Amino acid sequence: MIAETRENDIVYAHVRRAHARRFAFSDRSFSFGTRLSALVVLLVLGGIAVSLIVGSLPALRTFGLSFFTTQSWNPVTEKFGAIAPIYGTLVTSFIAILFAVPLGIGIAIFLTELCPEKLRRPVGTAIELLAGIPSIIYGIWGLFVFAPFMQTYVQPPVIKAFKGIPGLSSLFAGPPYGIGTLTAGIILAIMVLPFVSAISRDVFGTVPPVLKEAAYGIGCTRWEVVRRVVIPYTRVGIIGGVMLGLGRALGETMAVTFVIGNAHKVAVSFFAPGTTISATIANEFTEAVGDVYSSALIALGLILFIFTFAVLAFARYLLLVLQRKQGS
Amino acid sequence: MITARYMRRRRANSIAMALSIAAAAIGLMFLTLILATLVVRGVSGLSWRVFAEMTPPPGSDGGLLNAIVGSVIMTVIGLMVGTPIGVLAGTYMAEYGRYAKLTHVIRFLNDILLSAPSIIIGLFIYEIMVVRMGHFSGIAGAIALAIIVIPVVVRTTEDMLLLVPNSLREAAVALGAPRSIVIRTVAYRAARAGILTGILLAMARVSGETAPLLFTALNNQFWSLDLNAPMASLPAVIFQFALSPYDDWQQLAWTGALLITVAVLAGNILARSLANIGAQPK
Numbered sequence: 001m002i003a004e005t006r007e008n009d010i011v012y013a014h015v016r017r018a019h020a021r022r023f024a025f026s027d028r029s030f031s032f033g034t035r036l037s038a039l040v041v042l043l044v045l046g047g048i049a050v051s052l053i054v055g056s057l058p059a060l061r062t063f064g065l066s067f068f069t070t071q072s073w074n075p076v077t078e079k080f081g082a083i084a085p086i087y088g089t090l091v092t093s094f095i096a097i098l099f100a101v102p103l104g105i106g107i108a109i110f111l112t113e114l115c116p117e118k119l120r121r122p123v124g125t126a127i128e129l130l131a132g133i134p135s136i137i138y139g140i141w142g143l144f145v146f147a148p149f150m151q152t153y154v155q156p157p158v159i160k161a162f163k164g165i166p167g168l169s170s171l172f173a174g175p176p177y178g179i180g181t182l183t184a185g186i187i188l189a190i191m192v193l194p195f196v197s198a199i200s201r202d203v204f205g206t207v208p209p210v211l212k213e214a215a216y217g218i219g220c221t222r223w224e225v226v227r228r229v230v231i232p233y234t235r236v237g238i239i240g241g242v243m244l245g246l247g248r249a250l251g252e253t254m255a256v257t258f259v260i261g262n263a264h265k266v267a268v269s270f271f272a273p274g275t276t277i278s279a280t281i282a283n284e285f286t287e288a289v290g291d292v293y294s295s296a297l298i299a300l301g302l303i304l305f306i307f308t309f310a311v312l313a314f315a316r317y318l319l320l321v322l323q324r325k326q327g328s
Numbered sequence: 329m330i331t332a333r334y335m336r337r338r339r340a341n342s343i344a345m346a347l348s349i350a351a352a353a354i355g356l357m358f359l360t361l362i363l364a365t366l367v368v369r370g371v372s373g374l375s376w377r378v379f380a381e382m383t384p385p386p387g388s389d390g391g392l393l394n395a396i397v398g399s400v401i402m403t404v405i406g407l408m409v410g411t412p413i414g415v416l417a418g419t420y421m422a423e424y425g426r427y428a429k430l431t432h433v434i435r436f437l438n439d440i441l442l443s444a445p446s447i448i449i450g451l452f453i454y455e456i457m458v459v460r461m462g463h464f465s466g467i468a469g470a471i472a473l474a475i476i477v478i479p480v481v482v483r484t485t486e487d488m489l490l491l492v493p494n495s496l497r498e499a500a501v502a503l504g505a506p507r508s509i510v511i512r513t514v515a516y517r518a519a520r521a522g523i524l525t526g527i528l529l530a531m532a533r534v535s536g537e538t539a540p541l542l543f544t545a546l547n548n549q550f551w552s553l554d555l556n557a558p559m560a561s562l563p564a565v566i567f568q569f570a571l572s573p574y575d576d577w578q579q580l581a582w583t584g585a586l587l588i589t590v591a592v593l594a595g596n597i598l599a600r601s602l603a604n605i606g607a608q609p610k
Binding site: 023026027030031034040044047048051052102105110111113114123125126129132133134135141144190193197223226244247248250251252253254257278281282285286298305308309312 | 359361
């Protein structure tokens, strides 16, 4: 009897050790798997940077610094300069931010200060759904609905109104094509709006109620509370949200491609067709023949990558600062 | 006592508040306008043909079947490749390396990848896959989509796992469960709804993406299930058809646009309601 029990114990011990070994193996391989996957994120971003740099070398070698300072974009003579798409990218994004920031902050004020509790969620969700609509939908809507609207109802009166006023007349010079830099900028503004409003709303929610109550207590109006308490308190967060929106606007492709007009020209007028980095790549990359041509397009991609990386890194940094401030 | 100054302040307040209401109205107006246009223009082209026939040459009847199937295939493969990597990476950040320096770096870079222009991801895949293979292919398109899936899933997985109370993990460890079992049977189960939300959001985002497919999967006028050949997708077909001068192509583009938007918004709303259910205390 006793001998048998001892034998059983030995068998059990073996089994247990085998179990433990198997667990140890699966434990280690699982942890290794997670580590590996985490590294994939690093590899992807690093790979993007390296492949863009390598791909753009032929163009940068051919044109040197003149790539960044010339305007001509001629596939036939293989002369490429990036000024027009860079200018278009910056101007359309600037217009987008110009419209989206006041609108987005207004929506955030409405949602946090004015909106009845019951409507808060539905209205907030509806605005955020704007961010869910695919960019190609904005493109097709912009081309068939919004551009004709601009062409008939907005551009002609504006052109007329500013005629003869020096400076403004050239900024808003015709003919009214409908498509163009301003139209693209406004479409971008609609796309960026949900990012600005969602982040503003979230940071507005972080204002300690005591601060607002104190301001109301000394007789401030709602607007004064927002302007003197809420916005100063959340300034960093709002700027972070704006930067995040700007990052989106800079790289947005399909919507812009439909309505920008694709002209490789730096035009003074906001109504003139132009191009952006992403629109140029989307339109021309599959048709680019010759190493220099496609390399020039990849170099444009590299410039866009550097722009957005800088803007997004700054945005994340600001939001991180805000988080730290709240944590402490 | 109502002074002029007080009146001025009241007026400034009313103007500002009216403007903020107007801002919300403008935002909602754009959403309604876009959706209404899609429904009005898209519904008239809806018929069984859309789901049963291939994209036509200009001037003849046809549907969007090859584009729909291509989109579904590439989205599914993109999710199948991107989701495990995203979930595991999020697991590392929340469980194994919660306090590691590497986690901070990855979180920062992942957030940048999350908002990186999708056309650049297309260029990247073109460089590393299309150039090597010598031709455009459905699999290249799917991998490009997978790269968009990863950061979305990483972000939500990490956030959701961080919400799981540590006492649950401690209880499991006290029972003698190894780390990997604790994560898989306790942490994942507690964060299930949240992780699923992330995957749904990624799916919604990816199924409307156009830019990364343009020079990876390209497009295909015909029925093709070959992952090694160019593959049609709804967004790419919309892009091509909408910019064409042919009326019937433009009509198909609107119908395709309606289909995509309905699918994407349904995914979005589903993900949100799932997140709400998950967030409620049990």
